[in-house]
Amino acid sequence: MEKHLTRMGDGKLVEMSSDELRHDLEGGSEDAADKGKIEPLSRSEIDSLFDIFTDSNKHVSVAHGNEVVLTDDVGHFRLIQDNGGCGIGIPLNHMAAVMLHERGYGMDTTPYTAVDATFKSFKPIMPYFQQEMEIIIKNTIIPIYFCAMPNLSAYYYPDGPFPNPSDLLPAGKVKEALEAQEKAVEHLTKDLIFCGEKIDQIGCDSFNFDTVGSAGDGDFLATLRAVEHLKKNTNMGIVVGMASEFVLGMHGGFEYRGERLAGMYPNEQAKMVESAGADIFGPVINTNTRKSVAWNVARTTAFSKSCSEAANIPIHPNVGMGVGGVPMCETPPADAVTRASKSLVEIGKADGL
Amino acid sequence: MGMPVPHVMASGMGGIRAAGDLVAWMQLTRRMRINNAKAYVAEKLKVAPKDLSDVYIMRDIREELDIGIITGVPGCAKGIEARSNIADLLDIEINSVKHYRKN
Numbered sequence: 328m329e330k331h332l333t334r335m336g337d338g339k340l341v342e343m344s345s346d347e348l349r350h351d352l353e354g355g356s357e358d359a360a361d362k363g364k365i366e367p368l369s370r371s372e373i374d375s376l377f378d379i380f381t382d383s384n385k386h387v388s389v390a391h392g393n394e395v396v397l398t399d400d401v402g403h404f405r406l407i408q409d410n411g412g413c414g415i416g417i418p419l420n421h422m423a424a425v426m427l428h429e430r431g432y433g434m435d436t437t438p439y440t441a442v443d444a445t446f447k448s449f450k451p452i453m454p455y456f457q458q459e460m461e462i463i464i465k466n467t468i469i470p471i472y473f474c475a476m477p478n479l480s481a482y483y484y485p486d487g488p489f490p491n492p493s494d495l496l497p498a499g500k501v502k503e504a505l506e507a508q509e510k511a512v513e514h515l516t517k518d519l520i521f522c523g524e525k526i527d528q529i530g531c532d533s534f535n536f537d538t539v540g541s542a543g544d545g546d547f548l549a550t551l552r553a554v555e556h557l558k559k560n561t562n563m564g565i566v567v568g569m570a571s572e573f574v575l576g577m578h579g580g581f582e583y584r585g586e587r588l589a590g591m592y593p594n595e596q597a598k599m600v601e602s603a604g605a606d607i608f609g610p611v612i613n614t615n616t617r618k619s620v621a622w623n624v625a626r627t628t629a630f631s632k633s634c635s636e637a638a639n640i641p642i643h644p645n646v647g648m649g650v651g652g653v654p655m656c657e658t659p660p661a662d663a664v665t666r667a668s669k670s671l672v673e674i675g676k677a678d679g680l
Numbered sequence: 681m682g683m684p685v686p687h688v689m690a691s692g693m694g695g696i697r698a699a700g701d702l703v704a705w706m707q708l709t710r711r712m713r714i715n716n717a718k719a720y721v722a723e724k725l726k727v728a729p730k731d732l733s734d735v736y737i738m739r740d741i742r743e744e745l746d747i748g749i750i751t752g753v754p755g756c757a758k759g760i761e762a763r764s765n766i767a768d769l770l771d772i773e774i775n776s777v778k779h780y781r782k783n
Contacts, residue, residue, distance in 0.1 A: 386686070386689070386690070387690065388689060388690040388691065389690065389691050391730060391733070392729065392730030392733070393691075394691055394692060394693045394694070394700075394732075394733040395691055395692070395693065395714050396692075396693060396700060396703050396704045396707055396714065396717075397684070397687055397688065397691070397692045397693070397695075397700070398704075399683075399684065401683070405682050405683070405684075415682070428684065429695060429696060430696070430750060432684045432685060432688055432695075433688050433692065433694045433695040433696075433697045433698075433700070433750070434684055434688065434692070434695050434700075435692060435693050435694075435695045435700030435701055435703070435704045436701070436704045436708075464760065464763075464776040465759050465760045465776075465780070466758070466759040466760075467759060467763075468696050468701055468747075468748040468758070468759065468762045468763050468766070469695050469696060469700075469701040469704065470701065470704050470705060470708055527775070529779065530775050530776040530777075530778065530779025530780065531775060531776070532708070532774060532775045532776050533708055533775075561775075562773065562775040562778060563775055564707075564708030564709060564775075566708075606707065606708050606709075606711045607707055607708065607711075639711070639713075640711045640713075641707045641711065641712070641713055641714065641717075646683075646687065647683050648683070653683075659683065659686075661685070661686040664683070664686040664687065664690070665686050665687075665689065665690035668686065668687050668690035668691045669690055669691065671691075672691045677714075678707065678713050678714035678717075679704075679707065679714065680687055680691060680692075
C-alpha cells in the first residue's frame with residue numbers, strides 16, 4: 328500500500344497510508360462541524376485536501392492567480408529577539424528589521440511591536456513608540472500596523488490592580504471574581520483607546536489587536552469596545568486577531584450588542600468584530616499535537632470556510648506555530664506550513680493569512 | 681526561514697515585488713474581500729487580477745507609476761513618497777500620507 332510522508336501536530340515526520348490520510352481529513356472536518364456547529368467539508372473539498380497531502384513534492388503552493396495578502400503579528404521581532412520568544416537574535420535595529428520584511432521577504436504588510444507586547448506595558452512609553460513608528464512609516468511602502476495584545480490578565484494581582492479571578496473562583500468568591508473582571512475590562516478598554524489614539528497622532532496606518540480573548544470574554548469585550556471607539560475617532564485600519572478558537576467564559580455574562588461572548592467560535596466572533604468596525608479579522612483554530620497535520624488542517628479549513636462565509640470583511644486565519652494546522656513546535660517544517668497555507672486559501676476561502 | 685518565507689512562497693502576493701501592498705491597502709481602507717480588492721487594483725493598473733502577483737509584469741509598472749520598487753534604483757520614489765503616490769493612484773485615504781501632507 329502506498330505511503331505518504333506527513334507530520335503529526337507536534338512536527339514529527341510520519342508515514343501514513345492513503346486510507347489513514349483520508350480518515351484523518353474526514354475526522355478533522357467532522358470535529359470542526361461538531362464543535363463549531365458548522366457544515367463539514369464536502370466530498371470534493373476533502374478530495375482536494377487529499378491531493379494536497381499526497382503531493383510528493385516537499386513544498387506546495389497555490390495556483391497562479393490565487394495568491395492572497397499576508398498579515399503578521401510578530402514581524403521584525405522574529406529577527407531581533409533572543410529571549411526565548413522564538414526569535415533568532417540578530418542584532419538589528421527595528422527600522423532595518425521592518426525593511427527586511429518589506430524588501431527582503433516580500434511581505435504584503437508587517438507590524439511594528441516590541442518585547443512584552445502588551446498594551447498595558449506599552450502605555451507608559453507610548454512617546455517612544457510614536458517616535459520610532461514615525462521613522463518607520465516614513466521609510467516604508469507597505470502597510471505597517473502597531474501591534475500588541477490586550478492581555479486582560481495583566482490587570483490582576485500580582486501584575487495589576489485588581490484581585491485575580493483565578494484565585495477568587497476556586498475559593499468560591501464568585502461575586503468578587505465577576506466584579507474584578509468588570510473593573511479590569513473598564514481599565515483595559517481605556518488603555519487600548521489611549522494607545523490607539525497616541526499612535527494615530529503620528530499618522531500610523533493601522534492598529535492590530537493581537538491574541539484577543541487570551542483572558543476570556545472580558546478580554547474580547549474590551550477589544551470590541553476599543554475597536555468601536557478607534558474606528559469612530561481615528562483614521563487607522565483595524566486588524567483583530569484571536570488567541571484561540573473558543574472564547575473562554577471567564578466571566579460568562581459579558582455581552583456585546585446583545586450577544587453573549589463566552590463560547591463563541593470563529594464564525595460568531597467574526598460577526599462581532601465586523602460589527603465593532605474592524606477591517607480584517609484573524610480567526611485562530613488550535614492545533615492538536617496528538618493528531619496528524621492532515622487532521623488539523625482539515626479541521627482548520629472547515630472553520631475558516633465557515634468563518635469566511637459568515638463575514639463581510641476580509642478573513643486572515645492565523646497560520647503560525649501551533650495554530651491553523653501548523654505544528655506546535657519552535658521550528659515549524661515548511662512542508663507542513665505550505666500545505667496549511669494552500670489549503671486555507673484554496674479551500675478555506677481565506678482573504679489573506 | 682521563520683513563518684513568513686513558507687507563506688510568502690506558498691500563498692503571498694509578494695508585497696512590493698508585485699502588487700501585494702496595493703491589494704492590502706484596499707483591504708485595510710475599504711474592507712474589501714480578496715477578489716474585490718484584486719479587481720479594484722487591477723482596474724487602476726490596467727492589468728488582469730492574476731498579473732498582480734507577477735513580479736515580471738509588476739516590476740516595470742511600478743517604476744512607470746513611481747509607486748516604489750523592490751530594487752534600489754536611484755531617483756525612484758521610496759518610503760512615504762511612494763505611499764503618497766499609491767494613495768493617489770488607488771484613490772484612497774492613507775493615514776500616514778494624510779499626516780505627511782498636513783505637515
